Amino acid sequence: MADEQALRGGIDLGGTKIQTAIVGSGGDVVGQARHPTPTEGGPKDVAEAMAAALTEAAESADVKPSELVGVGVGSPGDTNEETGVVTNAGNLPDWSGSFPLGETLADSLGTHIRVGNDVDVATNAEFELGAGRPFKTVLGVFWGTGVGGGLILDGKRWLGRGAAGEIGHIVVVRGGARCPCGRKGCMEAYAGRGAMEAEARREHENGAKTKLFELMEEHGRDRLSSGIWERALDKDDPLAKKLIDRAYKALGAGVGSAVNLLDPEAIIFGGGMGTRFGEAGAERLAKNMHKHLFVDDRPPEIRVAELGDLGGAIGASLLFG
Numbered sequence: 001m002a003d004e005q006a007l008r009g010g011i012d013l014g015g016t017k018i019q020t021a022i023v024g025s026g027g028d029v030v031g032q033a034r035h036p037t038p039t040e041g042g043p044k045d046v047a048e049a050m051a052a053a054l055t056e057a058a059e060s061a062d063v064k065p066s067e068l069v070g071v072g073v074g075s076p077g078d079t080n081e082e083t084g085v086v087t088n089a090g091n092l093p094d095w096s097g098s099f100p101l102g103e104t105l106a107d108s109l110g111t112h113i114r115v116g117n118d119v120d121v122a123t124n125a126e127f128e129l130g131a132g133r134p135f136k137t138v139l140g141v142f143w144g145t146g147v148g149g150g151l152i153l154d155g156k157r158w159l160g161r162g163a164a165g166e167i168g169h170i171v172v173v174r175g176g177a178r179c180p181c182g183r184k185g186c187m188e189a190y191a192g193r194g195a196m197e198a199e200a201r202r203e204h205e206n207g208a209k210t211k212l213f214e215l216m217e218e219h220g221r222d223r224l225s226s227g228i229w230e231r232a233l234d235k236d237d238p239l240a241k242k243l244i245d246r247a248y249k250a251l252g253a254g255v256g257s258a259v260n261l262l263d264p265e266a267i268i269f270g271g272g273m274g275t276r277f278g279e280a281g282a283e284r285l286a287k288n289m290h291k292h293l294f295v296d297d298r299p300p301e302i303r304v305a306e307l308g309d310l311g312g313a314i315g316a317s318l319l320f321g
């Protein structure tokens with residue numbers, strides 16, 4: 001039986017789902033629950049759903065939330081680890097201002113709360129328990145709706161002044177495509193799944209031939225998920241091939257530039273798209289990155305993230321390490 005005193009909670013707050021886990025001191029998951037993220041209301045409603053999901057995970061581990069050492073949260077947006085305040089979590093309903101997420105959850109769960117950046121805690125989970133274990137300096141690249149980054153430098157999480165690791169907004173084309181962040185030419189404007197879908201819709205409306213949207217409907221989806229992109233590639237869909245090629249080129253330029261700056265031992269390649277394309281995707285990233293490397297005879301290893309869907313929640317629990 002797990003030592004209840006050593007159990008921690010972790011909450012990964014995503015745009016579509018809230019994944020929670022109860023984690024032992026060795027990183028073992030002893031309980032978990034997943035709830036959809038509310039699409040209406042505001043931060044308060046999201047916080048309520050988070051507390052409910054964490055409580056359910058705790059029940060499945062036979063522990064009360066108040067008995068946990070603490071609960072860590074990986075959140076999108078601008079997260080302040082000191083205060084637990086989250087600002088401008090753009091993908092979440094009505095969350096453009098600041099909200100005291102840590103304080104609110106501490107009240108409802110009756111335990112200590114620490115709030116970190118979602119990609120940063122997922123990178124740390126891979127560093128401590130997953131694909132990054134053999135290394136001291138790693139760069140996490142999480143390719144999903146956007147492209148998130150996390151940094152471990154010489155064994156320590158590197159947050160800068162709180163906003164480090166925003167690799168998706170490295171500029172790969174000056175004055176280029178409009179990024180979901182509002183700026184131009186960011187890596188995410190070409191490689192983010194959200195931006196890729198917007199471009200696919202534009203080109204499809206302008207007459208480009210593609211099965212992407214048929215496949216989406218066939219599989220009952222309302223967006224171009226990583227699985228839909230993969231199926232379209234398997235069918236040699238010309239538009240899917242073109243946009244995926246374009247995404248890898250942008251990833252290669254952006255990640256290559258980050259490598260020139262940091263010289264990490266390894267890159268952890270994760271996120272919905274990164275995990276979906278797995279080893280083959282890691283190879284394509286390596287190839288596209290290589291041409292941008294200033295020192296090109298010892299490129300960093302690219303390892304696919306190992307912890308899957310639970311990585312974010314496990315990483316959040318490690319905020320109580």
Ligand SMILES: [Zn+2]
Pocket residue numbers: 168169179180181182183186188189
């Ligand atoms: Zn941007």
